Amino acid sequence: MKTLYILRHAKSSWEFEGLSDHDRPLNKRGRNDAPLMGQELAAQGVKPELIISSPAVRALSTATLAGKEMDFDADDIVVDTRVYGADKNDLLEVVQSAPAEVKHLMLVGHNEALSDFANMLSPEPVASLPTAGAVGIRFNCESWYDISKKNAELLFYDFPKNYK
Numbered sequence: 001m002k003t004l005y006i007l008r009h010a011k012s013s014w015e016f017e018g019l020s021d022h023d024r025p026l027n028k029r030g031r032n033d034a035p036l037m038g039q040e041l042a043a044q045g046v047k048p049e050l051i052i053s054s055p056a057v058r059a060l061s062t063a064t065l066a067g068k069e070m071d072f073d074a075d076d077i078v079v080d081t082r083v084y085g086a087d088k089n090d091l092l093e094v095v096q097s098a099p100a101e102v103k104h105l106m107l108v109g110h111n112e113a114l115s116d117f118a119n120m121l122s123p124e125p126v127a128s129l130p131t132a133g134a135v136g137i138r139f140n141c142e143s144w145y146d147i148s149k150k151n152a153e154l155l156f157y158d159f160p161k162n163y164k
Helices: 028-043 058-069 088-096 115-121
Strands: 002-008 050-053 103-111 134-139 153-156
Touching: 002 058, 028 058, 028 153, 050 058, 050 115, 058 134, 088 103, 088 115, 103 115, 115 134
Parallel strands: 002 103, 050 103
Antiparallel strands: 002 134, 134 153
16 A cells, blocks of 8 residues: 655745745745644644655655654655656656655645645545645555556545644
């Protein structure tokens, strides 16, 4: 069995003119929502063995803050440049390149690619992921190369407003 957790970055700030899209930080709501979702995911038993994140500041900050709540060391987050600006097929390649021994993987990135990717794999429709929204999908297979809608089970679709 393989389990994939898909987490959209938390709310980012547009406050700093001149910052590139890549360098935008989280805003106050994002800094609150990322650890909140980490806590809620941990309460559901989510414990990733590997977190792969986009290099964008807002995504990596989300991965760090949420990961901390799931007892995941920030130094172990793998930054993959392919996640930033990716489409659903690029994201599939990223996941398929995960080490075979990893059974529980979290991918942190951006919409619309993440929502498209979740819908490519989920046997049930998944609404567009809001900021800090998460999806969990379990696959009845032993290899990341074999994940597909045909062997998938949607575990959850969750987001911060469920807890406010």
